[in-house]
Amino acid sequence: MPLKTTTANTPHPLDTPVQFLKGVGEKRAEVLEAAGISTLEDLLEFRPRRYLDRSEVKQIAQLQMDEEVTVIGEVVAHQIHRGRRKRLSVAIHDGTGILEAVWFNQVEFFSRIFSQGQIVAFSGKVGRFRYWQMVHPDFDIIGEKKEQLNTGQLIPLYPSTQEFKKVGLSHYRFRQIFSRALQKYGDSIPETLPDYLLKKYRLISRAEAYRQMHFPDSLEMVHQVWRRFKYEELFYLQMVMAIRRRFHGTEARGKAVRIDDSALKELIHGFPFTLTGAQQRVLEEIKSDLESGKPMNRLLQGDVGSGKTVIALLTMMCGKFSGYQAALMAPTEILAQQHYFNIRELLGDQPVKMALLIGSLTASEKREIHRQLSTGELDLVIGTHALIQEGVEFKNLGIVVIDEQHRFGVTQRGELIEKGDIPHVLVMTATPIPRTLALTIYGDLDVSVIDELPPGRQTIKTFWRTEERLPKIYEFIREHLRNNEQVYVVYPLIEESEKMDLKAATEAFQFLQKKIFPDYNLALLHGRLKMPEKEAIMDQFKKGEVQLLVATTVIEVGVDVPQATIMMIEHAERFGLSQLHQLRGRVGRGALQSYCILVTPPEINEIARERMQVMESTCDGFVIAEEDLRLRGSGEFFGTRQHGMPDLRYANLVTDQNIISVARKDAFEMINSDPYLRKPEHRMVRTQFIKNYIEKYRLPSIA
Numbered sequence: 001m002p003l004k005t006t007t008a009n010t011p012h013p014l015d016t017p018v019q020f021l022k023g024v025g026e027k028r029a030e031v032l033e034a035a036g037i038s039t040l041e042d043l044l045e046f047r048p049r050r051y052l053d054r055s056e057v058k059q060i061a062q063l064q065m066d067e068e069v070t071v072i073g074e075v076v077a078h079q080i081h082r083g084r085r086k087r088l089s090v091a092i093h094d095g096t097g098i099l100e101a102v103w104f105n106q107v108e109f110f111s112r113i114f115s116q117g118q119i120v121a122f123s124g125k126v127g128r129f130r131y132w133q134m135v136h137p138d139f140d141i142i143g144e145k146k147e148q149l150n151t152g153q154l155i156p157l158y159p160s161t162q163e164f165k166k167v168g169l170s171h172y173r174f175r176q177i178f179s180r181a182l183q184k185y186g187d188s189i190p191e192t193l194p195d196y197l198l199k200k201y202r203l204i205s206r207a208e209a210y211r212q213m214h215f216p217d218s219l220e221m222v223h224q225v226w227r228r229f230k231y232e233e234l235f236y237l238q239m240v241m242a243i244r245r246r247f248h249g250t251e252a253r254g255k256a257v258r259i260d261d262s263a264l265k266e267l268i269h270g271f272p273f274t275l276t277g278a279q280q281r282v283l284e285e286i287k288s289d290l291e292s293g294k295p296m297n298r299l300l301q302g303d304v305g306s307g308k309t310v311i312a313l314l315t316m317m318c319g320k321f322s323g324y325q326a327a328l329m330a331p332t333e334i335l336a337q338q339h340y341f342n343i344r345e346l347l348g349d350q351p352v353k354m355a356l357l358i359g360s361l362t363a364s365e366k367r368e369i370h371r372q373l374s375t376g377e378l379d380l381v382i383g384t385h386a387l388i389q390e391g392v393e394f395k396n397l398g399i400v401v402i403d404e405q406h407r408f409g410v411t412q413r414g415e416l417i418e419k420g421d422i423p424h425v426l427v428m429t430a431t432p433i434p435r436t437l438a439l440t441i442y443g444d445l446d447v448s449v450i451d452e453l454p455p456g457r458q459t460i461k462t463f464w465r466t467e468e469r470l471p472k473i474y475e476f477i478r479e480h481l482r483n484n485e486q487v488y489v490v491y492p493l494i495e496e497s498e499k500m501d502l503k504a505a506t507e508a509f510q511f512l513q514k515k516i517f518p519d520y521n522l523a524l525l526h527g528r529l530k531m532p533e534k535e536a537i538m539d540q541f542k543k544g545e546v547q548l549l550v551a552t553t554v555i556e557v558g559v560d561v562p563q564a565t566i567m568m569i570e571h572a573e574r575f576g577l578s579q580l581h582q583l584r585g586r587v588g589r590g591a592l593q594s595y596c597i598l599v600t601p602p603e604i605n606e607i608a609r610e611r612m613q614v615m616e617s618t619c620d621g622f623v624i625a626e627e628d629l630r631l632r633g634s635g636e637f638f639g640t641r642q643h644g645m646p647d648l649r650y651a652n653l654v655t656d657q658n659i660i661s662v663a664r665k666d667a668f669e670m671i672n673s674d675p676y677l678r679k680p681e682h683r684m685v686r687t688q689f690i691k692n693y694i695e696k697y698r699l700p701s702i703a
Contacts, residue, residue: 012188012190013040013185013188013189014039014040014041014044014185014188014189014190015039015040015041016039016040016185017029017038017039018032018033018037018038018039018040018042018043021040021043021177021180021181022177022180022181022184023173023176023177023180024177027167028167028168028169031163031164031166031167031169032169034163035161035163035164040181040185043177043178043181044178044181044189044210044213044214045649046158046159046174047213047649048156048157048158048213048214049157049158049159050156050157051154051155051156051157051216051219051222052068052123052154052155052156052157053068053154053155053219055153055154055218056069056070057069057070057071057072057121058070058071059071059094059095059096059097060073060093060094060096060097060098060099060132061096061097062096063097063099063126063132064126065126065127065128066125066126066127067125067126068123068124068125068126069123069124069126070121070122070123071092071094071099071121071122071123071134072094072119072120072121073092073093073094073095073099073119073120073122074092074093074094074117074118074119074120075090075091075092075114075115075116075117075118075119075120076091076092076093076098076116077089077090077091077116078090078091078111078114078115078116080107080108080111085104086104086107087102087103087104087107088102088103088107088110088111089101089102090110090114090120091131092120092122097131097132098131098132099122099131099132099133099134100129100130100131100132100133100134101122101133101134101135101137101139102133102134102135102136103135103136104135104136105136113141118141119141120139120140120141121139121140122134122137122138122139123137123138123139123155124136124137124138138155138172153215153216153217154216154217154218154219154222155171155175156171156174156175156213156214156215156216157171158171158174175214175215178214178215179214179215182210182211182214182215186207186210186211187207189206189207189210190206190684190687191205191206191207191684192206192232192236192684192685192688193206193231193232193235193684193685194681194682194684194685195681196681197235197666201231201662203224203227203228203231204221204224204225204228206228206232209224209225209228209229212224212225213225226650229649229650230650230651230656230659231659231662231663233648233649233650233651234440234651234656234659234660234663234664235663235666235667236667236688236689236692236693237440237443237648237663238439238443238660238663238664238666238667238668239667239670239671239685239689239693240444240693240697240699241439241443241444241664241667241668242443242444242667242668242670242671242672243671243689243699244297244444244697244699245297245443245444245445245668246671246672246675247675247699254292254293254294254295254296254422254424255295255322255324255398255421255422255423255424256291256293257290257291257318257319257322257324257398257424258291258321258322259287259290259291259318259321259322260318260321260322263317263321264314264317264318264321267314267317267347267350268314270346270348270349270350271310271346273454274455275307275310276306276307276450276452276453276454276455277452278302278306278449278450278451278452279306279307279310279311279450279452281448282300282311282448282449282450283311283314285298285446285448286298286311286314286315286318286426286448287318289424289446290315290318290319290424295422295423295424295425296424296425296426296446297425297427297444297445297446298425298426298427298445298446298447298448299427299428299429299438299442299445299446299447299448300312300426300427300428300429300448300449300450301428301429301432301433301438301447301448301449301450302428302430302449302450302451303430303432303450303451303453303585303621304430304581304582304584304585304586304621305453305454305457305585305588305589306430306450306451306452306453306454307450307454308403308428308430308450309339309342309343310346311426311428311450312328312339312343312401312403312426312428313343313346313347315399315401315424315426316328316380316399316401317350317352318399319398319399319424320352320379320380322398323396323398324396324397324398324399324423325373325376325378325379325380325381325394325395325396325397325398325399325420326379326380326381326397326398326399326400326401327380327381327382327383327387327394327397327399327400327401327416327419328343328380328381328382328383328401328402328403329383329384329385329387329388329400329401329402329403329416330382330383330384330403330404331384331403331404332384333358333359333360333384333531334534334538335403335404336356336358336382336383336384337356337358337531337535338560339382339403340354340356340382342560343380343382352379352380353372353377353378353379353380354378354379354380354381354382355369355372355373355378355380355381355382356381356382356383357369357381357382357383357384357386357387357392358383358384358386358531359384359385359386360530360531361386366386369381370391370392370393373392373393373394373395374393374394374395375395376395376396387416387419388415388416388419392419393419394419394420396420397419397420397421397423398420398423398424399423399424399426400416400417400419400420400423400424400425400426401425401426401427401428402416402425402426402427402428403428403429404428404429404430404431414697414698418698427442427445430582430585431578431582431621431625432578432581432621432622432624432625433625434622434625434626434629437629437653439660439661439664440653440660443664456590456591457588457589457590457591458588458591458592458593458594459588459619460584460587460588460594460595460596460619461593461594461595461596462584462595462596462597462598462615462616462619463595463596463597463598463616464572464598464600464612464613464615464616465597465598465599466599466600466601466602467599467600467601467602468602469599470599473568473597473599474516474517476566476595476597477517477548477566477568478517480565480566481517481520481547481548484544484563485563485564485565485566485592486541486544486546486547486548486549486561486563486564486565486566487547487548487549487564487565487566487567487568488548488549488551488564488566488567488568488583488586488587489508489512489548489549489550489551489568489570490551490552490567490568490569490570490583491504491505491508491550491551491552491570491571492552492570492571492574492575493505493526493527493552501552502526502528502552505524505526505550505552506524508550508570509522509524509550512548512550517547517548520547520548521540521545521546521547521548522546522547522548522549522550523537523540523541523546523548523549523550524537524550524551525537525538525549525550525551525552526551526552527552537549541561541564542561544563549564560589561586561589562589562590562591562592563590563592564586564587564589564594565587565588565590565592565593565594565595566587566594566595566596566597567583567584567586567587567594567595567596567597568596568597568599569583569596569597569598569599570599571599571600571601572598572599572600572611572612572615573600573601573604573605573608573611573612575611576611576628577611577614577615577624577625577627577628577631578621578624578625578628580598580611580615581615581619581621581624581625583596584596584615584619596615598612598615598616600612607631610627610631611627611628611631614627629653629654630654670682670685677689
């Protein structure tokens with residue numbers, strides 16, 4: 001059993017508040033803290049956005065127009081000119097020619113810095129007036145006891161803000177602060193990786209990595225800095241996964257669920273369909289987990305329409321038949337409701353007490369559900385974030401199902417799990433996740449994949465068309481409406497421009513209703529409607545009373561209408577590939593041939609064009625996910641509402657796949673051989689983990 005964490009009382013130099021670093025002070029510290037830089041460690045982690053190469057010094061006679069160069073020479077003249085605009089000129093000579101440096105700002109200040117006979121280095125862009133000239137160059141005075149920070153080397157350029165500028169935090173000032181901080185504290189920077197891993201991969205030390213980040217000897221050393229920090233970042237992330245798996249799996253005792261096969265078969269027999277082979281395989285994997293006596297931690301991936309909700313229900317009912325309560329948490333009210341109604345329908349006459357717990361319920365309705373959960377009257381509860389609110393208590397929570405996990409925050413899965421005593425956990429996603437992302441976000445989970453669609457489903461035919469083809473598209477839609485088929489028309493509703501987007505969707509709805517399809521019933525569905533209005537519209541659409549549904553992406557997941565055969569997506573270029581694939585999955589839910597029509601303006605950028613071509617070429621969710629990750633990068637893979645992604649400062653989940661694999665192997669080997677990190681060679685890893693990861697990721701103590 002893990003012992004309690006103990007921490008030393010002595011503060012580490014890296015925890016020194018920035019205010020007390022030489023060159024910072026109170027005002028600058030306030031601005032830095034507002035930017036997330038509170039300590040020396042935060043400051044050392046402040047990455048340059050790029051480097052300026054001033055390592056080559058050129059002679060004045062070799063200069064060319066507009067090049068960025070460093071020149072070293074002797075000051076032969078300096079003078080303030082007081083014409084229409086005051087300026088300072090400082091002329092240097094290097095034996096091959098004259099270069100004039102000019103300042104128009106802080107003239108008096110700069111004039112006191114230079115004197116005849118000094119050897120100075122100027123760096124900047126070269127122009128030509130009477131002589132070669134640099135305006136407002138960076139400079140170092142050579143031969144005096146001053147730090148050479150601006151010339152003759154690779155110069156880091158840091159991200160800048162207006163607030164930084166107001167308190168004089170220029171690139172030069174940052175370099176000055178870093179120089180003094182590293183002189184004072186550089187030898188105190190602790191290593192965070194074992195010596196054997198540093199040697200194995202020839203990684204530079206952490207202290208050297210910080211020095212080279214801010215004062216690099218060469219571009220090759222910059223590459224070594226990123227290599228070291230990428231490995232370290234991914235190693236610790238995989239340590240999180242290894243510890244979760246170890247202590248939620250091998251070490252932890254779970255609730256033993258006795259599978260009642262006859263009750264389960266009776267339930268399945270009542271379904272209006274037969275389980276696919278993939279569903280049966282996944283169900284067996286889950287049953288094996290539940291019977292093992294160890295807590296289940298399983299990720300269920302399945303493309304849109306593959307039947308994950310059925311598996312979720314069967315998993316929860318396994319718990320119910322053994323006397324446990326079950327909870328299913330979904331990211332939106334509309335999806336939670338969809339699950340609730342679908343599951344209620346699938347249960348038929350089964351004696352199951354279930355409830356829907358969402359934010360839009362009245363206070364008294366919520367209180368009654370809370371009461372029934374705490375007394376054990378409720379067997380199943382389906383809800384949103386409302387399930388993890390204060391006041392929600394379960395009598396005996398044994399099964400937790402989380403749908404579309406990536407749309408929750410990092411800690412929210414843990415918050416629901418903590419409502420029970422080590423419950424079994426099933427995490428579901430309809431967003432196919434490339435292997436690198438799965439290892440990084442869900443690396444602590446076992447993975448099941450439903451890779452088979454229900455029988456009778458046809459491949460959805462996808463076409464990309466530009467806006468001038470809309471009249472033909474409307475005619476195509478009209479033909480299918482005549483055959484009693486139904487249609488979705490989707491408009492983007494993007495967070496940053498929600499009001500404008502909603503106005504555009506509303507105007508489009510009115511245009512389609514009055515001008516294009518006046519003989520049919522149309523409805524408009526969007527996120528700002530109250531829940532009863534959404535329910536009524538979806539109910540009318542399901543019953544066929546509404547033939548064409550104009551909608552924003554509230555219909556992205558969870559809506560199942562077998563007669564809907566056409567999905568037209570306006571401004572498809574504004575959606576990511578995975579989101580387009582999710583939307584497309586709303587059609588093709590029955591035996592009829594279905595179509596997805598992507599509509600864009602004639603002129604779109606190259607990445608958008610690639611997305612459209614990928615959508616036309618494949619319906620394989622995993623192929624699409626890999627392409628989406630490649631085109632957009634990991635940070636945007638799940639769109640603007642994605643919160644579950646780890647905050648990676650150095651690594652790129654697209655380009656650093658090899659490092660991910662290596663770091664994962666090393667982390668899991670370390671935890672398997674030394675679960676509590678007690679070996680002397682793992683002492684620094686243990687210290688770092690307790691300091692930065694245990695609380696953040698809600699992990700069991702390893703101390």
